[in-house]
Amino acid sequence: MAGWNDRKTSKYVGQKVTRVDGPAKATGRAKYTFDIVLPGMLYGVMLRSPHASAKITKLDTSAAEKMPGVKAVVTIAGVNSTLRYHGQEIAAVAAVTEELAKDAVRAIVVEYEKQPHSVRTEMAAKIADRKDAQPSMIPEGEVADALKSAAATIEATYSVPIRLHTSLESHGSVCKWDGDALTTWCSTQAVHGVKEGMAANQGIAQDKSHVICEYMGGGFGSKFGPGVEGSVCATLAKKAGAPVKLMCDRAGEQLATGNGPDGFAEVKAGASADGKLTVVKANLFGTGGNSSRWGLEYPYIYHAEKRDVSMTGVRVNCGSQAALRAPMHPQACALTEMMIDELAYKLNMDPVEFRLKNQSSQLREAQFRMGAQMIGWDKRNMSPGKSKARFVRGMGVATGKWGGGGGPGSQVQVVVNSDGTVLSKVGTQDLGTGTRTYVASIVAEDLGIDIDRVKAMIGDSALGYSGGSGGSTTTASLAPAVKTAAQAARAQLFAKAAEMLSTTPDSLDARDNKVFVAADPSKSVKFTELCARLGAQPIVANGQFDGSLQQGGVAGVQFAEVEVDMWTGHVQPIKVVAVQDCGYAINRLAAESQLIGGVIQGIAMALFEGRKMDEHTGRCLNPDMENYKLPGPMEMPEIIPVIYDTHDKVAGIGEPAVIPTAGAVANAVYNASGLRIRHLPIVPKRMMEAMA
C-alpha cells in the first residue's frame, strides 16, 4: 500500500485545504438536525425533575393529554420511581407547536416525596466510604522518609471544576416512522451508534433504523447514542403517528446530557536538590455524577520515584458524566502541572528544566525547547510577586499526551461516473473537524482531479458502517479506508487509461484532471474523456482500514503568557504557543483550527467554566449560557498553533489539543503575580481572595 502523499508534490493531502462544506456553513444553508422541518411535524418537549433526589408519589398526564394541539404524551418515570438529579427526564409531550407542548408539560401533575441529596463532590467525599480506594502499595514509613529527605516539598490541595459540554446544537433528533421503519435525524457523533441504539430501544431490526446526520453543532464527547431524548422522540412519533422534533432546551442540555468530571488532589510531594521528583503522595477524588465511575492518572506524564496515590469516585445527585474532549486528561494535566510548577519554584529551578528531568520522551523534550523559544521563555518573570506594578505579565507551561490512532470498521466507497462526477461515500459524521473535506480531498489527490469534482457523501447510516467519533480516532480510522478506496479507484482508472494510451497502468500518473505517462506527460488523456469511456460500467471501488497508514501516541506542549491586573484580579490571556504532534496532518488548515479550538477550550477551563450546585436545594444554579461562563472574543489571546511533524502516519489531534492549556495558564498566572491559585477556574474573586 502506498503511504500518505509527499507534501512536497501533493495538491491537497498534507496541505492546507479549505472546507468543502465551508460555503454551506458560512451562508447558513447547512441543515443541522435542529433545522429539520418536516410536513406535519410535531414538537416534543420534556418534563424534567426539579429535585435532586425524590420519589414520585403521583404522576397524572390526563389533563396534559386533553390540552389543545397535544398529539402524544409519554412517561419516562412512574409512580414510585426515584429521581436522582435535577433535570432527570420524567415525561414528554408532542404537540403541533413547541409552545403548546410546553403548556401541556406544565399541565402534567407530579407529586414528589423529597429525599436527602448530596450534590457537591467535596462534601460527598467527606462522608464517602473510601474503602474502594486503591490500597497503598508503599509502606507508610517510606513515603514519610522520602518527604523528610526531600530538598523541597509541597503540601496542598488542587482542584478543577465540573465542566458542561455546552454544545451549541443541543442533543436531540427528528424521528419519522414509515410503518415499522424509523428514520432519525440526529445531532450525533456516532451515526451507527444511534442507528443501533434506536433499533434496540424501539424493538426493530437494525435494517429498519436509518440515521442521518449531515451536519452537527458540536458534541465534544457527549453525543454517542440516541440518549433518553432520542428514544423518547421516537416513541412520541410512533404514538402520535407523525414526525416529531425533540431538541433539548438549553437547561435540559446543561443538566442531563453529560458533563466533564471534576477532580480534587490532596497532595504531598517532594523533590531532590538536583530536580528529581522523589515522592508523590496523593488522595484523589471526584465525581462521575450519578455514577461513581471516576479516575485519572497522577502525576500524569511525570515519573515519581515513590508514588502513593489513592483514588475515590463519589456519587452525587447530579447528571451523569460523559466523555469531554480528552476525558480526564485536562484534569490530570492541570492537577499535576500546578503541583509540578509549585515544586519547581520551591527548588528555584527553571520550570521547564524541572519537567525535563522527570519525563523521558525525546519528542516532548524537543517540543518543550521549541515552544520555549517561540514564546520567549527566557523573558518570563524571574521574580514572581515582587513587582509593585498594577499590570504584571508572566508565562507558564504544561504538557499532555494522547493515544489517537485508528482501527478497522469504516466502510468507504468511491464511485467514478461516466460524466466525470465522483462520489466518495462514508457513513461517518463530521463534528466540525473537517471529515467531509478529507473524504473528498484524499480521493481528489489520488485521482489527480480538482476537489470540487468530488462529492463527499457523509453522515448517513445507509452509506455504510462507521464507528463513533471518540478518542480522536476518526481520521486515523477513516482516512486510511478512504485512501485504499481512492487507490483502488485509481487502479481501475489507470487500467482504462493504459488501454487508451497503449501503455501499462504502472507507467501512469494523474494530475490536473489528466492521466498521463509519467515519463512522457505529453501522452495524456483528460479525466473527463477517460470517464466518458466508462459507459455503463462506472468505477466502484471499496476501501478498508489499512493499519500501516496510522499510528497512535502523541505529545504536546503549550506555553501561555497572561497579564494580571493586580487591582482587580482580572487575568487576560496574551499569547499561547501550542506545539502538538499529530503524525501526518491530512489537512493542516483544519488541524491548526483543531489546535486553536483546543487552546480556547483550555482557556475556558482555566479561567471561566464551572458548574455550580446549590447544596441546600440540590439544584444546578447555572444550567444556561448566562451564568455558565464561556470566554468570548475579548478574552482571546494571540494563538500560535504549531503542527509538530514527526512520522508519516495519521494520529489524530482533536483531543490532545485541549489538554495542556489550563495547566499552562494557571502556571502563567503564578509567574505573573506570585499568586498560586490552586483551584480552577481562576476568576477575579479567587485572585482577590489570594491577595487579601
Place this chain on the structure above:
Amino acid sequence: MADEIREETKKGLSRRQFLRGVGAAAATATVVGAVAFRPKTDEPKQGPKTDLDAIPGAVPVSLKVNGKTHQLNLEPRVTLLDALRERLQLTGAKKICDMGNCGGCTVYMDGKPIYACLKLAVDSQGHDIETIESLAPEGKMTPLQQAFVDHDALQCGFCTPGFVMSVNHLLKTNPNPTLDDVKQACCGNICRCGTYTRIFEAALAAAKARKGAF
C-alpha cells in the same frame, strides 16, 4: 453593535414573564382566538387546512423578511426566531441559548443586529427583517463569507451565521476596523469549538480586500 444588542436584551428580558401571563390567559382566549383571527393567506379559506391553522389564541402576523412579506398565524408568544426557523424555514439563525447570551440567532431589524430569540414575532411586524439567507440569495457567497471559508473561520459551523451577521454589520458601518473593533463587534457571539481567532482574521482580511469600500 454590542451596545445595540445589550439594549435589545434589556427590553427583551420580560419575555419569560410575558409567556407566563399568556399561558394563564390562553384557556379563555382559545375560543375567541380561533374564530376571530383567521390567518390571512392567498389560499381559499375553507377552514383549517392543518393543525397549524387552528392553533388556539393564534393571531395573524405579517412579517417582512428578506424583502418578502409573509402572512402567518402565530400565538403572540412566538419569538421571531421560532417564526423564522419553524414557520418560514429560514434556519440560518440558530436557536442555542434562547436567552440572549450567544448571538447564534442574530438577524437584522431595520438594518441593525438583534437577537431574534428575544424578539416576539408580533412585535417584529412593520419592520424589515433580514436573515443570513439574504446575504447570498443566489448561493454566491459575499467576500466576507468567502473570507470565513478561506481562513477556516468555522468548525462545527453552528455559531457561524451569527458571527457572519455581526461582522457583516461591522463592515457596513466601519469599513476599516481594527482587531479591537472586530472583537467588540463579535462580543455578543459565543463560539464553542474555539474559532474566534480565525474569525478575527477573516473579518480583517475581508475588510482589507475591500479597501474600505463596502
